[in-house]
Amino acid sequence: MPEKTPPATGAPPEQPDAVPAGDAYTQWYEVKKGDTLWKIATEVYGDGSLYPDIFKANQDTLSDPDKIQVGQKLRIP
């Protein structure tokens, strides 16, 4: 995944009410417009290159690291 991945579009998630499973301490990030996994990794870890860990933690809802949607809730390991 290149550093400049396609940003999240304004399109709503396919299942907006579906919240992925997790325990009380699972950390979540709600995708905002313009977000990329790289950008999210930079925000939460300080290092965008760690984005694959976020992708792996969300493989039940993400099939492509370049395709995230506004409003989508991602697990942040």
Add this chain to the structure above:
Amino acid sequence: MKLKSSFAGFLTFVLAAALLAGCANQKEPAQKAIADIEAAVAAAGPDAMQYIPDQVEAVTTQVADLKSRFDQKDYKGVLAAAPAVLTQAQGLSAAAASAKQAADAAALEAFNAEWTTLAADVPAQLAAVTKRVEMLSKSKKLPKGLDAAAFEAAKAGTDDATTLWSQAMTAQAAGNMEQAVTTARQVKEKLNAAMASLGMSTG
């Protein structure tokens, strides 16, 4: 007439002497009765004061009353009242043991309940914090709002929490629930502090 008067005086003397002798005879038993009661109270030990203070106070109040009667030389009164007080005093040990057993059982039940909650909660929290520390350790640069000192403190706190959680589980396995719960509470405190430092939400 004179003989009659002398006899009356003698009789009075004899009666007074008998009364004094009677009193003297009752003094020691009365003293012993009070001492026996005090010994029974002392034998009940500190547990009695801790678990059945009202019953101990009721007996000590009666002992004070007996002593007051004794000081007034009412030995007969002391001897009449002492057996009932002694019975109460002798019952203090058993009552204290019973109350202690009930208190211990209630405490154990509370510890078990708290442990159940902690055991269901701590592992997930520990895993989440450990994972975040692991991620941040891999990061070339820390995120905004987290400096190196705070991160190192959170990391140390997480390591401590891991060690303490292991100790808590060992204590629980050994049946030492008080130790298990006390240690698990420390784990929670350390994890909550680490989560706050790392900017993690607490669920």
